Amino acid sequence: MSELPPSPEATPATPGGPTAERPHTGHGFGRVLVAVYGLLALAATGRSILQISEYYDRAPVPYLLSAVAAVIYIVATVGLARGDRASVRVATIALTVELLGVLVVGAVSTFRPAAFPDKTVWSHFGQGYGFVPLVLPLVGLWWIRRTARATAAADESGESDASDASGASGASGGGAAPSA
């Protein structure tokens, strides 16, 4: 974290990365994913600390769920950023749990609102956060799958299709996923 930015020059971005880089869940489009997960981790952690410390008695279950969500987001962020085989497996599990969580909590909070007197990040399928919590695990799982396939392809044929793996155009997919 403490490393200084290398001399800031207006170097042109090479679409496919400088060299034929190995596919990595934390590179290319993965940076956006890691940033968004990091942000959600921060938001969920802050919210759950506040909820549990300030008014835990009001609604213990939603508040504990907020804390669980926070932990899952932290695990997913670290797993995607590290990108080695074990980390990616952990991240896959975290994202799957996240998807199930947002679906179950979203459904329960919508159809039985009495069960959730106060909000969590996953209430109403993440409506309070622009439905990002619902879309994000889908995008994340897609990205992990895509990276795994690119890795397999790179291992198979000695030369890797780096331009395909790291996402050539910044504008097309990136705008839709994180900012909504």
Add this chain to the structure above:
Amino acid sequence: MLQPLTVVLLVGSGVLGLLAAHHLLRGRLVDGPLIIVGAAIELALLVQLVVGLARASAIDDGAERATFIAYLFTVLLVIPATIVIAVKEKTQWAMAVVLGGALVVAILVARLQQVWSLGV
């Protein structure tokens, strides 16, 4: 809370967002102007932290006050984190991250103003 400062921050993050979008379309990476604008926003955010902490006692409700203070500190993390990520990334996704970061700063500053105006 301090309306001129909020306006400066919103304009600043708008400029950073536009610069990032420009760089993204032109295929450029992190450069001097981007870091200078980011640093200027960060400085204004530090001023906001000091002013906000000094005036936080005006918010009556304890939980609202805690939220307000938490936002004051959280918003400081966004720009440094996005710049670090963007420097490491050598494709155009770097600028997508900065663009997202600028948006998040604007949203958090607006939220701060909202918490403040509802709480006082």
